[in-house]
Amino acid sequence: MQELIKRAKELLADGTAARVLGWRRGDLPYNPEPAFFEKEEDLDRFVYDGFCGANLSKMMIEASRLEGKTLVFLKPCDTYSFNQLLKEHRVDREKAYIIGVGCRGKLDIEKIRAQGISGITAISGAENDGPDTLKVRTIYGDRTVNYGSALLGRCHVCKGKEHKICDEQIGRSRDTKDADPYEEVRAVEAMTPEARFAFFQKELGKCIRCNACRNVCPACSCRKCVFDSTSFDSAQKANVDSFEEKMFHIIRSFHVAGRCTDCGECSRVCPQGIPLHLFNRRYIKEINELYGQFQAGEDPEATSPLTDYLAEDPEPGIIEERG
Amino acid sequence: MQVEDKKEFRPKIVAFCCNWCSYAGADLAGSSRLSYPADVKIIRVPCSCRVNPMFILRAFERGADGVILCGCHPGDCHYSTGNFYTRRRMTLLFSMLDFIGIEKGRVRVEWVSAAEGAKFSATMNEFAEKIRSLGENVRLGDIRCRS
Ligand code: SF4
Ligand code: SF4
Ligand code: SF4
Ligand code: FES
Numbered sequence: 366m367q368e369l370i371k372r373a374k375e376l377l378a379d380g381t382a383a384r385v386l387g388w389r390r391g392d393l394p395y396n397p398e399p400a401f402f403e404k405e406e407d408l409d410r411f412v413y414d415g416f417c418g419a420n421l422s423k424m425m426i427e428a429s430r431l432e433g434k435t436l437v438f439l440k441p442c443d444t445y446s447f448n449q450l451l452k453e454h455r456v457d458r459e460k461a462y463i464i465g466v467g468c469r470g471k472l473d474i475e476k477i478r479a480q481g482i483s484g485i486t487a488i489s490g491a492e493n494d495g496p497d498t499l500k501v502r503t504i505y506g507d508r509t510v511n512y513g514s515a516l517l518g519r520c521h522v523c524k525g526k527e528h529k530i531c532d533e534q535i536g537r538s539r540d541t542k543d544a545d546p547y548e549e550v551r552a553v554e555a556m557t558p559e560a561r562f563a564f565f566q567k568e569l570g571k572c573i574r575c576n577a578c579r580n581v582c583p584a585c586s587c588r589k590c591v592f593d594s595t596s597f598d599s600a601q602k603a604n605v606d607s608f609e610e611k612m613f614h615i616i617r618s619f620h621v622a623g624r625c626t627d628c629g630e631c632s633r634v635c636p637q638g639i640p641l642h643l644f645n646r647r648y649i650k651e652i653n654e655l656y657g658q659f660q661a662g663e664d665p666e667a668t669s670p671l672t673d674y675l676a677e678d679p680e681p682g683i684i685e686e687r688g
Numbered sequence: 689m690q691v692e693d694k695k696e697f698r699p700k701i702v703a704f705c706c707n708w709c710s711y712a713g714a715d716l717a718g719s720s721r722l723s724y725p726a727d728v729k730i731i732r733v734p735c736s737c738r739v740n741p742m743f744i745l746r747a748f749e750r751g752a753d754g755v756i757l758c759g760c761h762p763g764d765c766h767y768s769t770g771n772f773y774t775r776r777r778m779t780l781l782f783s784m785l786d787f788i789g790i791e792k793g794r795v796r797v798e799w800v801s802a803a804e805g806a807k808f809s810a811t812m813n814e815f816a817e818k819i820r821s822l823g824e825n826v827r828l829g830d831i832r833c834r835s
Contacts, residue, residue: 553787562789562827569832591742611831612745615784619741622780644784651783656776671780674772676762681775681797684782 366413366492368535369438369466374405376436382462383433386424388417394488395474399424401435413438415491415499418471418517420630422446422456423583429457437461440468441538442519444529445626445662446583451530452665453624455586465528467493467536470513470520475638477501477515482508493536513541519629519642522546529663546627550646569614571637578631578641584621584661591616618644623652623671626662655679699753699819701728703812704743706736708766709801710758716805724812728756735759736797737770741781744795748828754794754819758808761799771799790828793818 369387376382389400389410397412399419420443428435439447444465450456472491477499484504490496490512499510522545526538553561579585579592592609609616618625618641627649631641652659656670656678705711711732717724733739736759747755757778765771778797786792798811 558786558789558791560789561787562831565788566831572832608746608749611749611829612742615745615788615831616742619781619784644787647784647787648780651780655779671773671776674769674776676772678772678775679779681778681782681795684779684786685792685796 366411369413369464370408370411372464372535373402373408373411373436376462377405381434382436383431384428384435385411386421386428386435386437388412388419388421388438394485395472395477401428413466413493414495415470415472415493415512416474418473418630418633420446420581420583420628422450423581423586425456425461426450426586429455429460431460434460434462436464438464438466439528439531440466440471441526441528442468442524442626442628444531445524445660446628447662448529448665449624449626449662450583450586452662452667452669453586463528463531463533465531465534467534467538468526469493469537469539470516470523470541472499472512472515473517473633474515477510480508480510480514482510516541517629517633519627519633522627524627524660530665546646547650549640550643550650553643553647568639571639572613573637574610574613575636577634577636579617581630581634582621582625583628583630584624584626585617591620614641614644618648621645622648623659623669624661625649626660655683697820697823699727699816699824700751701725701754701756701812701816701819702747702752703728703730704733704736704739704755704757705730705800706738706759706766706771707732707734709760709764709799710736710808712802713758713800713804713808716802717808718805720805722805722809724809725816727816728812735765735767735770736774737765737767737777739774741777744781745828748794748825751825751829753822753825754796754815756796756798756811756815758798758800758811761801764801785828788831791822793822794825794828 373385385402388397390412391397395416397416399421402408421437422443425437482501485501487502488499490499497512499512501508501510520541521543523542625645652670659670705714714730739757744755759771762771782795800808
C-alpha cells in the first residue's frame with residue numbers, strides 16, 4: 366500500500382496525473398470507498414486492502430471529462446471493464462494513467478460474519494501482501510479468520526491475474542481460482558422448470574429495487590437508462606410501473622448481455638444477496654456455446670456477439686428443440 | 689351449452705410481423721381466404737429487428753399467453769441484415785425465459801415471406817394450438833413477489 370501511495374505522490378508531483386482515483390478508508394474497518402484524491406496530503410487516507418473490491422473503471426467515465434490525466438488503480442478483473450468501456454467510447458484512454466495493482470482475492474464481510482463473528486471493531490492482516498490469517502478484533506474479544514475462507518464468490522472463479530490494460534504494474538497477485546464459473550448455472554439448469562421458476566421467484570422477490578446493481582455495473586453506462594424515473598428523491602427509486610417491477614432483472618441482464626465482463630460487482634453490492642451473476646453467466650455460457658467463445662473486455666477491438674452474426678447461426682427454435 | 693363455451697380457454701396471441709414479408713404474407717393469407725385464429729393480434733413493425741425484447745416481455749405483462757415474431761427469411765431482410773441480429777437477440781431472450789422456468793413454446797420466431805400466405809396461416813394455427821395446450825400464461829406476468 367505504501368508503494369502505491371509513494372508512486373501516486375510522484376505522479377502527482379511530476380504532473381503526469383492531475384488527480385488520483387483510488388480507495389479511501391471508510392468509517393468501518395471493512396468499508397473503504399472509491400475516492401478522488403487531488404492533493405498529496407489527501408493520500409493519507411488512501412487504502413488498498415482486501416476490502417477494496419470496488420471496481421473503479423466506471424468512475425473513469427466521469428474522470429474522462431476532467432482536465433488532465435487521472436491516475437487510476439485497477440485490479441486485474443477491473444481492466445476487463447475498462448477495456449469494455451473503451452470499446453464503447455465511454456472512457457478516454459488518453460485521460461487515464463493506469464496502474465495495475467496486484468490482487469490476492471477480495472474479501473466478503475458477510476463470509477466473515479458467517480463464521481459467527483459480530484461486533485467487529487478492527488481487522489488487521491487484510492493488506493495485499495499481508496498474512497494468510499486475518500486478526501479480527503470485536504467487542505466480544507479477538508478472533509482469527511483464514512483469508513481464503515472469506516473471499517468473494519467472484520474471486521473463486523477469477524478470470525486470471527493478468528492486467529489486460531495498464532501503464533505500469535505494482536504489487537503481487539495470487540491465484541484464487543478454484544471453481545468452475547458455470548457450476549452454479551448448471552445446477553439451476555438441472556432443475557425442473559417448475560423448480561427453476563420457484564427458485565427465481567423466491568430470489569427476485571427479495572429485491573428492493575435499490576438500483577445498486579445497475580449503478581455499480583460498468584456495462585450499465587447509458588446516459589439515459591430505461592430504469593430512470595422522472596421523479597425526484599426517494600420516489601425515483603420506486604418502480605415506474607408494474608412492468609418494471611416484474612421484468613427488471615430480465616431486462617437489466619439482457620441489456621448487458623455480450624458486454625458483461627462478469628466482473629461480479631452486481632452480486633457484490635446487492636444488499637439482498639440476490640445471485641445476479643446467475644443471469645449474466647447464463648448469457649455468457651449460451652453465447653460461448655452458440656456463437657463461439659467470447660470474453661467481453663479481453664480485447665477492446667473485438668466485435669461483441671450481439672452486434673455480430675453468422676449466416677449459419679442457429680434459429681431461436683433451438684431453445685425449444687434442444688429439450 | 690353456453691356455459692361450456694365460456695370455460696373454453698381462448699389464448700391471447702400477439703404476432704409481431706415485419707412490414708415487408710410477414711405482414712404481406714398475412715395479407716395474402718387473408719385475400720386467399722386462408723383462415724387463422726381470431727385470437728392472433730398482429731402488430732406491424734418495419735423490420736423484425738425493430739422488436740426490442742422488451743416489447744415481448746411487455747406483451748406478456750399485458751396479458752398475452754403467447755408471442756410470435758415473424759420476419760423475412762434470413763438473407764431476405766428488406767434492410768439486408770436486420771433479421772440476422774433479431775435471430776441472436778431472440779435466441780438469447782428465449783434462452784433466458786427458459787432458464788427462469790417459463791414454459792418453452794410461449795415464444796417463437798418464424799420466417800414468412802410475402803408469397804407464403806399458406807405458411808402464415810398454418811404457422812398461426814399451429815402456434816395457437818400450442819398455446820392452447822400450454823394454457824394461460826401465469827408465470828411470466830408474475831416472476832416476482834406473489835407465490
Ligand atoms: S442490487 Fe439487489 S436489491 Fe438492489 S435492485 Fe439490484 S437486485 Fe434488487
Ligand atoms: S452485470 Fe454485473 S458482472 Fe456484469 S459487468 Fe455488470 S456489474 Fe459486472
Ligand atoms: S439497465 Fe440497460 S438502459 Fe439501464 S444503464 Fe444498464 S444497459 Fe443502460
Ligand atoms: S424487413 Fe423483414 S425482417 Fe427485416
